[in-house]
Amino acid sequence: MVHEGAIAIGLDLGTSSAKALAVEVATGRVLARVRRPYPTSRPEAGAAEQAPGDWMAAVVGALGELAQSTPAQRWIGIGLSAMLPTLVCLDAAGEPVGPAVVWEDIRAETDARELAAQHPDATAYARTGQHLDGRYLVPMYRRIARTDPGAARRIARIAGAKDYVFARLTGVLLTDPSTAVGSGVSAVADGAHASGDWPELPEVRPSTETRGLVDGVARLVGVPSGIPVALGAADSVLGAVALGARPGRDVAIISGTSTVILGTRRSPEPDPGGRSLVTPLASDGFGWEMDLVATGSAFAWLAGLTGAPSVEALLAEAVETDPGSAPLVLPYLGPGEQGALWETGLFGGFTRLTLGSTRGDLMRGLVTGIVLEARRCIAVIDPPEDGRLLVAGSSARSPMLLQDLADACGRPVEADLVETDHSALGAADLVSTACGSAPIGRTHGAPHRFDPRSERAALWRELAERQEAALRRERARVAGGQR
Incomplete structure (x- = not known):
């Protein structure tokens, strides 16, 4: 049972900023809200990139501000939402390789067409529920592999933006069904990832799956460690829930x-x-x-x-x-x-x-x-x-x-x-x-x-x-x- 006065935290990693709310569970009243912006880099025509480090600075800062304005001992959990598809490439230690590629990036159109031609079963609309273009994770990765082979050799896994934030908060890399389909090669019915010439994708778990907030982040935020963090879902899906x-x-x-x-x-x-x-x-x-x-x-x-x-x-x-x-x-x-x-x-x-x-x-x-x-x-x-x-x-x-x-x-x-x-x-x-x-x-x-x-x-x-x-x-x- 949830205790009296419980507070739920909602965190949305948006295209231009992280938005965090502290919501009183019993009444639905928003007790506090914080918005922390981060920049988008556009180094060439069609590019849209962000630094995962900027995301985490915004996330930790927003949660810390909420912890100062609401009693953290009443927090029952943190739920996540995020933009998608946005690509984060990770090395074997889970560290980002290069900047994240935001969904606004349109440089991988050629790679999407080649992916569909080379892997028609993996990318078929009837299987994925997605109309593949260059804004999906696997085409984005293939563009990097084509244009920067040195960086590609360091990439062990690819993930979405929310997957990365969840991993930083909990120490576990997972994805939810609504985020998984943003890869362009995952089945809409069960989340199964197709294999091919791309790195491993995160395991798919239910949106309500939780893991505890790791000690290091908890200390930075100023809350007890182990607070449940829910894997969450795509921003569109959770927006519909709230409506x-x-x-x-x-x-x-x-x-x-x-x-x-x-x-x-x-x-x-x-x-x-x-x-x-x-x-x-x-x-x-x-x-x-x-x-x-x-x-x-x-x-x-x-x-x-x-x-x-x-x-x-x-x-x-x-x-x-x-x-x-x-x-x-x-x-x-x-x-x-x-x-x-x-x-x-x-x-x-x-x-x-x-x-x-x-x-x-x-x-x-x-x-x-x-x-x-x-x-x-x-x-x-x-x-x-x-x-x-x-x-x-x-x-x-x-x-x-x-x-x-x-x-x-x-x-x-x-x-x-x-x-x-x-x-x-x-x-x-x-x-x-x-x-x-x-x-x-x-x-x-x-x-x-x-x-x-x-x-x-x-x-x-x-x-x-x-x-x-x-x-x-x-x-x-x-x-x-x-x-």
Whole structure:
């Protein structure tokens, strides 16, 4: 049994920062939260790298700050969540070999194609539930082996970002089912890794598996050693947990640097059209997942490019523009898009510009493009009529965007405009359950509801047709080898 006043810690290793929450188990109240950023290096075109040492400095610092602001003797455990796929290469002693390769890195596309051609059984969509591209761990590793053979000779194992953090906190290298599929060669049904010309991958264990916090880290943080650390799950999976997505009914939309759209399923059957990923959930069931690569990052880019004081200020300017009169924006600023398209050769573009176009108009067009790609993903998931669209995240707090989403999809949208760290909250929920408590409840009130406006349905059908026409032109450009 969990003692009175118990506190669960949720830790999310995000793309730009580590977020940690201390949550009172009995009430669900967030007692304290910490965010510790770390840099991303982009040493060449298409590169995105981070230092694992920066992660651990942020993790230890965040946990230490929580330990100073909450009574550590009441901590019952630490749950983990993280971005994926992000590659960490390890030597025989478990030390990193070179920088971690973040999911934003697009340098391994050639390696992904070669991997699929050489190992079709290992990488088949029907087996892995993944639409392989250069953002998976094994293609990332193969690029390193191709470009830096000396480093490759030192690599004994490869792992995901959360696997590495778990190993540093507990001394044991393990992975969970939702993280395992980020290798690109692991079976979605049971996590079994295919073997090939790549190093060993971590053993797959349930998300609720726990190990004790090692003495060295406990001393640095200022908490008792041996506190259970739950292996946890992918950020998308635990974000859905915190939103209360009902299996087989709801769609969870978590929007930050990118946007994850996750519909739940009872079995690991893949989408016949190959448009979605299949992601094991933290408990029972699987998710059909689609990721819009550039959403929050695209908003930040446009605000910086146009000199807007902030993303929020630019979104406020965009409210004055109707989507029907805004410039048309293809939001594939990754470059390339996953979503329901899986076309890495696509690039973003602006059309229908005039001398009168304002930066607010540009932002309105970007929001419209992103909403239409989300609409495409939700149509693939095809939730039942009573299924909810549950939205949260730092880049989905604009009422304009949320109303657009409801209008475009013809479905009510329920948005949490208070809590932004849902993946960390889901990690706290998971470790609470792993330690014998009931799931943590939400205490910050009902979500904001945005009902679709029937009179806007025709407009959004027209906007979708307009974007499809622009997408066909972009595909023709790519096919013609144009830049």
